[in-house]
Amino acid sequence: MKARMKDMMRVATARLGGEQQAGASSSSGYVRRDSTAVRTTRLGGDSLRRQPQPQAPTVRTVYCNDRDANAPVGYKGNSVSTTKYNVLTFLPKGLFEQFRRVANLYFLMISILSTTPISPVHPVTNVVPLSLVLLVSLIKEAFEDWKRFQNDMSINNAKVDILQDRDWESTPWKRLQVGDIVRIKKDGYFPADLLFLSSTNPDGVCYIETANLDGETNLKIRKALEKTWDYVLPEKVSEFKGEVQCEQPNNSLYTFTGNLIVDKQTIPLSPNQLLLRGCSLRNTEYIVGVVIFTGHETKVMMNSMNVPSKRSTLEKKLDKLILALFATLFMMCVIGAIGSGVFINQKYFYLGLRGHVEDQFNPKNRFVVTILTMFTLITLYSTIIPISLYVSIEMIKFIQCTQFINNDINMYHAESNTPALARTSNLNEELGQVEYIFSDKTGTLTRNLMEFFKCSIGGEMYGTGITEIEKGGAERAGIKIDNDEGKRSAAAIHEKGFNFDDARLMRGAWRNEPNPEACKEFFRCLAICHTVLPEGEETPEKISYQAASPDEAALVAAAKNFGFFFYRIPVSSVAFDKTPHDAGAIEVALTILRTPTTVVVRESHVERMGSIQDVSYEILNVLEFNSTRKRQSVVCRFPNGRLVLYCKGADNVVFERLADGNHDMKKISREHLEQFGSAGLRTLCLAYRDLNREQYESWNEKFVQAKSSLRDRDKKLDEVAELIEKDLILIGCTAIEDKLQEGVPACIETLSAAGIKIWVLTGDKMETAINIAYACNLVNNDTKQFIISSETDAIREVEDKGDPIEIARVIKDTVKQSLKNFHEEALRSLSRMPERKLALIIDGRCLMYALDPTLRVDLLGLSLSCHSVVCCRVSPLQKAQVASLVKKGARKITLSIGDGANDVSMIQAAHVGIGISGQEGMQAVMASDFAIAQFRFLTDLLLVHGRWSYLRLCKVITYFFYKNLTFTLTQFWFTFQTGFSGQRFYDDWFQSLYNVIFTALPVIIVGLFDKDVTASLSKRYPQLYKEGIRNSFFKWRVIAVWGFFAFYQSIVFYYFTAAASRHGHGSSGKILGLWDVSTMAFSCVVVTVNLRLLMACNSITRWHYISVAGSIVAWFVFIFIYSAIMTSFDRQENVYFVIYVLMSTFFFYLTILLVPVIALFGDFLYLSIQRWLYPYDYQVIQEMHRDDPHEYSMVQLPETSHLSPEEQRSYAISMLPRENSKHTGFAFDSPGYESFFASQQGVGVPHKPWDVARRASMKQRQQPQRPARS
Amino acid sequence: MSSSSAAAGTSNGGSVDAGGAARRNTRMPKYSKFTQQELPACKPILTPKWVVSVFFIVGVIFVPIGVVSLLAARDVVEIIDRYDEACVPSNMTENKLAYIQNSTISKNCTRTLRITKEMKQPIFVYYELDNFYQNHRRYVKSRNDAQLRDAKKPNQTSACEPERYTADGKPIVPCGLIAWSLFNDTYSFTRGNENLTVDKKDISWKSDREHKFGKDVYPSNFQNGSLIGGAKLNSSIPVHESYSALSYVVAYACRRESIVHVTSLSEQEDLIVWMRTAALPTFRKLYGRINIDLKQNDTITVNLLNNYNTYSFGGKKKLVLSTATWLGGKNDFLGYAYLIVGGLCIFLSFAFTLLYFIKPRLVFILISAAITMISVGLTGNWGTTTTCPGTDTLEAAKAPLGTP
Secondary structure (H helix, E strand, O other): OHHHHHHHHHHHHHHHHHHHHHHHHOOHHHHHHHHHHHHHHHHHHHHHHHOOOOOOOOEEEEEOOOHHHHHHHOOOOOOOOOOOOOHHHHHHHHHHHHHOOHHHHHHHHHHHHOOOOOOOOOOHHHHHHHHHHHHHHHHHHHHHHHHHHHHHHHHHOOEEEEEEOOEEEEEEHHHOOOOOEEEEEOOOEOOOEEEEEEEOOOOOEEEEEOHHHHOOOOEEEEEOOHHHOOOOOHHHHOOOOEEEEEEOOOOOOOOOOEEEEEOOEEEEEOHHHEEOOOOEEEOOOEEEEEEEEOHHHOHHHHHOOOOOOOOOHHHHHHHHHHHHHHHHHHHHHHHHHHHHHHHOOOOOHHHOOOOOOOHHHOOOOHHHHHHHHHHHHHHHHHHHOOOOHHHHHHHHHHHHHHHHHOOOHHHOEOOOOEOOEEOOOOOOHHHHOOOEEEEOOOOOOEEEEEEEEEEEEOOEEEOOOOOHHHHHHHHHHOOOOOOOHHHOOOOOEEEOOEEEOOOOOHHHHHHHOOOHHHHHHHHHHHHHOOOOEEEOOOOOOOOEEEOOOHHHHHHHHHHHHOOEEEEEOOOOOOOOOOOOOOHHHHHHHHHHOOOOEEEEEEEEOOOOOOOEEEEEEEEEEEEOOOOOOOEEEEEEEOOOOOEEEEEEEOHHHHHHOEOOOOHHHHHHHHHHHHHHHHOOEEEEEEEEEEEOHHHHHHHHHHHHHHHOOOOOHHHHHHHHHHHHOOOEEEEEEEEEEEEEOOOHHHHHHHHHHOOOEEEEEOOOOHHHHHHHHHHOOOOOOOOEEEEEOOOOHHHHHHHHHOOHHHHHHHHHHHHHHHHHHHHHHHHHHHHHOOOOOEEEEEEHHHHHHHOOHHHHHHHHHHHHHOOEEEEEOOOHHHHHHHHHHHHHHOOOOEEEEEOOHHHHHHHHHOOEEEEEOOOOOOHHHHHOOEEEOOHHHHHHHHHHHHHHHHHHHHHHHHHHHHHHHHHHHHHHHHHHOOOOOOOOOOOHHHHHHHHHHHOOHHHHHHHHHOOOOOHHHHHHOHHHHHHHHOOOOOOHHHHHHHHHHHHHHHHHHHHHHHHHOOOOOOOOOOOOOHHHHHHHHHHHHHHHHHHHHHHHOOOEEHHHHHHHHHHHHHHHHHHHHHOOOOOOOOOOOOOOOHHHHHHOOHHHHHHHHHHHHHHHHHHHHHHHHHHHHOOOHHHHHHHHOOOOOOOOOHHHHHHOOOOOHHHHHHHHHHHOOOOOOOOOOOOOOOOOOHHHHHHHHOOOOOOOOOOOOHHHHHHHOOOOHHHHHO | OHHHHHHHHHHHHOOHHHHHHHHHHOOOOOOOOOOOOOOOEEOOOOOHHHHHHHHHHHHHHHHHHHHHHHHHHHHOOEEEEEOOOOOOOHHHOOOHHHHHHOOOOOOEEEEEEEOOOOEOOOEEEEEEEOOOOOOOHHHHOOOOHHHHHOOOOOOOOOOOOOOOEOOOOOEOEOOOHHHHOOOOOEEEEEEOOEEEOEEOOOOOOHHHHHHHOOOOOOOEOOOOOOOOOOOOOOOOOOHHHOOHHHOOOOOHHHOOOOOOOOOOHHHOHHHHHHHOOOOOOOEEEEEEEEOOOEOOOOEEEEEEEOOOOOOOOOOOEEEEEEOOEOOEOOOHHHHHHHHHHHHHHHHHHHHHHHHHHHOOOHHHHHHHHHHHHHHHHHHOOOOOOOOOOOHHHHHHHHHHHHOO
16 A cells, blocks of 8 residues: 555646656646646546545556566466366266256155165166266356367467567457557457557557447547557567556456656557457557456456346246146155055065165064155156156257247348357247237337438428328328339439438528528538548548447438538648648647547538539537437537537527527427427537637536546536537527338238237337337237326426426326226227227326326236337336336246447346347347347247247147156056056166167157257248147146046056966966066167157158157167176176077967057047147148148249149238338437436436447457458 | 269260369269158058048957857856965964964865856966065065076075075075065865876976976075975975975985885976966966866865965965867957057047037148138248249148038
């Protein structure tokens, strides 16, 4: 602590010295700025002094390029390890993981029990299946871990250039240490979190791709501190001596605070100078940086945590079944144990029960006999618990995911080159039981492809297009609208991001409009106020814009089309003085101006037609967009020195900050906004404000201060921004069209027919949301709508009074009242007109109150009786709340689908989370369980894969249940005839291999290949899906039927073979013994159980035949070998020669024909009567399409000419591109209402609750190939 | 597949590299019948026709088998005589246990059997015990196969408790409860004055004889304890009685004397038969064979030694004379089972056929009901013109159902 204190003092004094020096030589701005920095640091020092825990300093100090100075601190190395095990820990840790499963633990206990004399079976009976199961699981674990290890190795051994003795030296990543100076070349990956010093780009800029962190593929700019710009060449870099003081490693990807102390100056650092591990360098020859955080302390690695995995509902129900089996086991044991206590008697002299007898058979203490026999029987009947079930299910699900879902051609999206991706294999069957879908709107239902469509400038509306939603609305109203593209005016231009048609604005015609000045400001605002990067050739035709959101690109593209062509951020963008190489001048300039950027806009027709002029606007400050602010501003200086603040943002935010006056214009603009909104357009308001120099400079001072603060920088910046973003003058507003995704209405209709209820949760306005609902077929004119809105007159009235408590009370009462009324009305309507659709539309503010615990029940009741629900203006938090309301409150199976970061919480809250992949932004995908490229692929995912998985797993589980119960019950019946002694019926090896060899493979084959109806029929008859929602195949009734037949069959197996083997067999007159009978019975069991599986199949491929026949043959091969050998191994050779003895009798052949037939007779009769009289829906469809030829997918279609005409037609229909929607339209969709609502609810929302980065580390595993390429 | 070939085709026209790159970059899943889940499969549907024919075929196969099996079982002549009660002297019926445990009372007993039907040789002599749990866990495991097989391992007596060592600690061969409780009633048969020889060779399974019981393993210390469980292996029974298996077994010291036969375990066929433990508490074991035809109404006198104690646990003892056919002894069970199942199947096939014709296609009524439901669901849903892919085909599917 003392040393650290000294450090701090030294720093402070050094800085003071720096201040004097600088103060002597430079402008006042510089001095002021630096003194603030000192103050900040002192504050940091104060806080340090107050810190009660000296061991945990809040500040990390890194001495650049000085390994010796850093050594005492002992920073961690840069090698990372993501493996779960190492060579030593693999076995103990891996086994521990395995024994956390109850079934494995149970079998471990049984195995231990079976080594005691209590056990009737040799330990091998339980040890062999357990070890096989463990072996399979451990091999899988080891394999996965080995892959992780290899990835780690290749990452750790990737080469990077490190500064050694004035030259670059190639070193593996793992050798990197904090403070080292490294060089990263173009397309290389950053090996650690680096402080960006310099780049080959002259203005200290570099471009990075963060695809590994957040999946966004657009380039981001990072800018080095001007002080360090020229440390590019190794000779120069080696002179660099700096000291970095920064925060301790943390997992926040988007924040970084620290200071760089170099040449006795302190310069604040921001995330802009931090290059995160996992990102890659683009469009820059190379950069030089200092290692700040290494290895597991990098932000990416700090973010890698395990998300708790979801378990499917079916598996939870499976647990209940296992419990029921345990109960059965217990009952059987109790019966047997009591029997043994009653039976045991000295009169059976041949049992040698006189004298000293071990406790288990001592007739003098029947109670102990009972208790011990209990344990004996538990070991004997342990097979009732299907040990290999979990491992089989895992295997089946894994193959279903990796082979079927990931490879489905029908779910491959060609445009984005994205196949479907199952990110977890736990939830396949859950997909077959979904009842509620919560869908995001933007990017999910809609394309997130923005086109500038309309605008309103100075109270005048421009743009003549009619949106799809308007057309749909007009059609609903009975007006026919001619939708002829040819009638568009010649001025119409349609390119990416721009679909605008109004001759009044195009080609410079705006100068003749009533308000040309407003137009000019409007276009300038569009061209200047943004964070878009131009790319490609600097001509209007060839240029392309890189933007964080497609809205922005559309707006800049619009400006371009209006003649304000933003094309360049000049390389040397220092405005003051055209001698950028004068280092001192640059320093001065840049210290004053925090963001010394200039944008160049080629303005045609500025003053008159025909003139084109490049105008450089100097961007002084950028007040960035975030979800709290919902606006973005820039302060820019015109070439003539005019200072203007341009602002664009959500209507309510901008209107709040307008200057007084000009009420007409505001009113008209509001009307226009409403019109745009109802047409389904996304709107933004544009405003500006002229600033004078003094005003600006005093503000800028505060801004710089805020910007360099180490704590709460974001919050302070927001506060400072509020100071200047006021008294704005409204210019106008823009309207952008968002288009529906392909096939969305058809998909929604199919899903509705499948009994799935779809809820749309969106941040949009209510009018827009309702329009989407119409467009997506969720709501139509016949639908009764229940609207709960906070935008009523009564509420507005209260709001105007401004008492927040009163407002809350009134809204709550209103919500409560409407929930009650609507619920009653809904119930009435349902009873009177059950076919009438009901829809609930609720806005986020009301939802907040409706989600209150007291009202939650009413909300749930109402929303469950509605066919669709639309929630508008909801925050991500509320999305998740709604999902868990239905999940937990109604115990229905829910699915959330979304594409953006704001959907992450919802995706994680629902049973199944689906992310839309193939677009920008991977947050949703990274949080999801399945990723698909298009909303419409839900049809395939749910109706085909989900349904099949559900059917198959139900079959697998019930079959496992049946086969183990049958097998165990034969033992149980035998127990009755052995004096309840717990004698085993079967040989040890029979019992141990029953589950893992003789009946293992066929059930897996069924789990993979069983198919009741073809994929196309599944989609053609979505009603089939309802069987999954009702859980028709895993009801207790179904299990009871299987249980009953297991009971029946076990009786047949035991008593028939026993009865048939009572007398002599064959002409030799010899009698069979116990082991002959049991081998006989076991043969019958194996044959029957395997054939029963075949009977349960809906489709039988040759794999079925091979596996079933293979299992039966395996049994016979086994028994032939087994009964032919005598080993010295300690076992009783009971089964020696048994099969040969058996097969020498006719009795064997007659029995093995008779017993399986009688055993299966009951099942067969049941199946035929069930199908005949009470068919399942799928069986009806099967019979309807019994004669259909085998269907092939589209890929093979050209080659299959043998199809019938009907078949080809149905193909053609199913292959047609699905109809596009007739309705589109969306309003300004702010990506984050969460902070607003959360703050209202008093819930603190973490900085980015859907923080993504843990996935970055996962993505990193794909990384090693790429550095190799560079 | 076709897509990749198409890509290859286009790449031939242009630059090969570009085509290759395009193909490499596409993440389109490759088509295979496995991944697209389109493996050729037969779809068994249990239609009424199938059900009826399966039942019929099973019936047609099973009934003849049943008839043949039953005929075979009928051919068997079986004479059963329960003698445990009858052989107790009338003065001791109240206390059978005392009778059987008193070694001074003669256990000789004579029974007469009348042959009801001609019996062709070989006639098998069985004894049948009841309520005897040879399958009791304590009993089944009480043996040591290694000891029985290998002369070098007389000391391997694990699991043989409580018949493991003699009182003075010597290992018993054969050890264990099974051997100890060896059945020791003996039977001899006379028809008139004619002695009916009982052939006791080859009554055990050959594999047991040759592999499980060693040729050079001799009994030692057997039945030497205070408590005698059953037959002794070293009892001196005259050879002429054809008790070959139980013939003179003496101590090792006497082995050189030629007047006694030293019999190894593999020759002790009664022991071998006994040690193949029965599956059920009521069981028969083969005692021997009579290789003489017996005529109808022959009277057979059985001289038996009623040594074995079943009285303590109330078990019955029966003597069974039986012929055998290719199917073995008199066991109607298989025949009846075949006949009943076969008959039931044929009956069901007719019943289903009748149901199928009389009740006019119940299943199709249900199908059409389901279709109405589905089509209502599809068309009456939204009232819009947007169609679900498949409405047309549904219409087409409805058409043939109009004609039931």
